[in-house]
Amino acid sequence: MKSDAERKAQLLARLGQLQARIETIEDELVSHSDRDWEEMAIEREDDEVLEDLGQSAQAEIRMIQAALARIEAGSYGDCAYCGERISEQRLDILPATPFCKDHARAADRR
Template sequence: MSEQLKQQFTKRIVELQKRIDSIHHDFANGRHADWSEQAGERENDEVLNALESEAKIEIQQLSNAILRIDNDTYGYCGTCGEAINEQRLAVQPSATKCIKCAD
């Protein structure tokens, strides 16, 4: 089970890294000379920056989850030490706290 989770998390990390690479490629294309086009591109840049930030955060969370799997601490609350509900982990695989401690 833990190897399957690691593979699943690693696959998601690869997908997120591809998204980040695509965003970097988009930024590298530069801007149009037309001022009105540049305004639209700046708005697009803000969206791309937000997507990149979210992807980086998720990569870090999944990497940390893989470390917890390796250390046999995955699925246990970092605060109280109790097992994290499987339904919570299904929704948020990188959860580090049980629902009681997360509040």
């Protein structure tokens, strides 16, 4: 069983990776200088993919920040819906999850 300090270190490491990814995406999005129409169309398609990746990273950052807040509050690892302990296996795979397996399914259906 990992301690909250180990989970916090894991979450902070992932947060750093995501923030670096967002910086790279932002740099790429502002670096275009081609004026050829065909290349501009390709760049626009690439930009859409980068924007989607950036939005995904931002959503994961929000989840990590919420998990870090739960660690500080002493409620990390407890399901936000039922209050039961989230399994270690689930936390190993999804360390930022606020829900146990059963209630994650219910949250996905909403």
